[in-house]
Amino acid sequence: MKSFLLDNNWDLQLDGLGDIAVTQNVHYEYAQSVANAIRTYLGEVYFQTNVGVPYQNILGKQVPLSFLISQLEQAALSVLGVASAKCIIDKANNREIEGRVIFIDEKGAENSVFF
DSSP, X not given: OOOBOBOTTSOBOBOTTSSBOBXXXXXXXXXXXXXXXXXXXXXXXXXXXXXXXXXXXXTTSOOOHHHHHHHHHHHHHTSTTEEEEEEEXXXXXXXXXXXXXXXXXXXXXXXXXXX
């Protein structure tokens, strides 16, 4: 699996030849793909409208944290090569939620992405 190498602003990067850079580290590929999955709104992907997190049912609403956790874990598990995922909420107050999704890939490596 190859994926584009994104910078901290989620923009494409160029390689030394001026071509769009791709990741060379398989663990980074998984982390970037999981981060993409948990950031995708349900219906946002034009040709796969069933992919994504139903943020329209979460944002601005009083939903149980368990619902958000299950949705983020499902999104992480939708990434090909992710064997298990666990969402941990570090901060939840008023309108702010911070946390991480810890996942294990098919090669047995553990990694995490923050939100």
